[in-house]
Structures are given as C-alpha cells and as structure tokens.
Amino acid sequence: MQITDCHLFADADGRLMGVDTSQTLDWVLELARSLPSPDRLLLTGDLAQDGTPDSYRLLRERIAPLNVPSHWICGNHDNALAMAEALADQPQTLSKRIVMGSWQLLMLHSQVEGEVGGALAEAELELVERSLRAFKGHSLICMHHHPLAVGSQWMDRIAIANQQQLWERLALAQGQVILLCGHVHQHQERRHQGVTLLTTPATCFQFAPLSDSFGVTEEMPGLRTLELYDDGSFDTQVHRVSPHELTINRELMGY
Numbered sequence: 001m002q003i004t005d006c007h008l009f010a011d012a013d014g015r016l017m018g019v020d021t022s023q024t025l026d027w028v029l030e031l032a033r034s035l036p037s038p039d040r041l042l043l044t045g046d047l048a049q050d051g052t053p054d055s056y057r058l059l060r061e062r063i064a065p066l067n068v069p070s071h072w073i074c075g076n077h078d079n080a081l082a083m084a085e086a087l088a089d090q091p092q093t094l095s096k097r098i099v100m101g102s103w104q105l106l107m108l109h110s111q112v113e114g115e116v117g118g119a120l121a122e123a124e125l126e127l128v129e130r131s132l133r134a135f136k137g138h139s140l141i142c143m144h145h146h147p148l149a150v151g152s153q154w155m156d157r158i159a160i161a162n163q164q165q166l167w168e169r170l171a172l173a174q175g176q177v178i179l180l181c182g183h184v185h186q187h188q189e190r191r192h193q194g195v196t197l198l199t200t201p202a203t204c205f206q207f208a209p210l211s212d213s214f215g216v217t218e219e220m221p222g223l224r225t226l227e228l229y230d231d232g233s234f235d236t237q238v239h240r241v242s243p244h245e246l247t248i249n250r251e252l253m254g255y
C-alpha cells in the first residue's frame with residue numbers, strides 16, 4: 001500500500017491551501033483500515049510540511065494502528081535529519097533496498113536540498129544499476145519526484161531533472177519494473193520503454209491534471225494498493241475516500 005504527500009504539521013492549527021492535512025490523513029487512514037491489511041506501507045515523500053521531528057512522530061503514531069512495516073522516503077518538503085531522528089529506533093524504515101521474494105523494493109532519495117524539483121544523485125543511480133544487474137527478479141522502484149513528464153508544464157519543470165540517467169539504467173532490468181512516485185498529487189498509470197509508471201493521489205489536496213499552470217481540484221484524497229505476483233505481474237488500484245467536505249482556500253495560488 002502506498003500513502004503519499006501528507007504535508008503534515010506538528011501544530012494542530014497547521015493548514016496548507018486552507019486544508020487541514022491532519023484531518024485528510026485521518027480520512028485516508030480510515031480508508032486504509034477498511035481494506036485488506038497490506039504487507040508493507042510505502043510512504044513516498046512530502047510526509048511533513050514543516051519538517052519537524054514532531055511531525056514525523058505524529059505520522060508514526062497515526063500509521064501505528066495499521067500494524068504493518070513501513071518504508072519512508074523524503075520529498076522536497078521533508079527534512080531528512082528530522083525524519084531520521086523520529087525513526088531512530090526503526091532503522092529498517094529507511095532501508096534503501098528490501099528483497100521480497102521475487103521482487104526487490106528500491107527506495108530512492110530524489111530530494112535536492114532547497115529545491116522544489118528533484119534529481120537522483122550518483123549514489124542513487126549506482127544503487128539502481130547494481131540492484132538491477134544483480135537481481136534476476138522484478139523491481140518496484142519508489143521515489144518522490146516523477147521520473148517522466150506527466151503533461152502539466154509547471155509540474156514537469158519540477159520533475160527529476162536527470163531522469164534520462166535513470167531510464168538508461170532501467171534498460172538493465174532482468175524482470176518487470178514498476179516506478180512509483182508521489183509529488184504530482186494525481187493518479188496516472190503509463191507504460192514507457194517497457195516500464196510501468198504509477199503516480200498516486202495525495203492524502204491532502206489534488207493538482208489539476210494536464211494543466212499548464214498551478215491548479216487544485218475537488219477530487220478526494222486517496223491511496224494506492226499494489227499486489228505483486230511471483231511471475232512479475234501485478235494488480236494495482238487507487239482508492240479514494242468517500243466524499244467529505246474538503247475546504248480548499250482557492251484565493252491562494254500556491255504555497
């Protein structure tokens with residue numbers, strides 16, 4: 001199960017675009033509890049908006065009732081040190097490579113400190129290359145930023161800048177590859193060069209798809225489930241919370 005872009009604040013009064021991101025996360029976690037229990041929870045960045053250890057502790061407390069191992073990566077709004085501090089007693093939460101039978105999970109860091117857009121540092125690209133060369137099975141590769149244009153000019157300017165270097169390495173894969181990201185606050189599923197690319201709604205508010213400039217929609221928050229099979233096939237589904245009153249401050253043209 002993937003949960004992404006929570007933009008949580010440690011302060012209960014924290015709001016983003018007028019949205020109470022703590023409340024919308026609760027809606028999504030209630031939805032998660034109504035679904036079959038997953039083996040793992042993938043948290044793909046922009047988990048906190050204020051980047052404080054307390055906001056990560058809060059997220060940890062919120063997901064604890066799911067009682068499932070979680071894997072966290074940073075988005076552009078996250079603070080890697082604060083996240084690590086909050087997870088100090090759970091180092092496996094920040095593991096970069098996990099083998100799950102015939103699938104390997106890679107958790108890549110695409111944050112460029114101080115920037116909204118992302119990039120993959122040489123160490124991340126090397127991890128991809130080494131892991132794909134060594135592993136004969138299938139790969140689920142997670143990162144916060146999108147590694148391929150999603151068709152919105154403003155968003156595609158803040159994608160992974162050196163995405164070509166990633167795609168060159170993906171050609172080494174011996175099995176199926178799924179790329180899974182957050183950042184774009186919307187649901188997309190595409191195939192490109194034999195690879196599946198999945199993007200997922202945020203737990204807060206959603207960006208208007210295929211829009212050249214910043215815009216948010218009325219769509220409900222959600223999450224993604226993924227079922228991975230031994231032969232490399234998979235099922236995936238986006239689930240959205242049932243209609244709730246979502247107050248978005250539309251006078252704010254960004255954040």
Ligand SMILES: Nc1ncnc2c1ncn2[C@@H]1O[C@@H]2COP(=O)(O)O[C@H]2[C@H]1O
Nearest residue numbers: 046076077116154158183214253254255
């Ligand atoms: N009006 C805007 N135009 C361009 N970028 C924006 C605007 N508002 C916010 N952003 C940035 O674009 C990012 C997209 O998703 P994030 O949640 O990472 O955080 C957002 C902000 O950092």
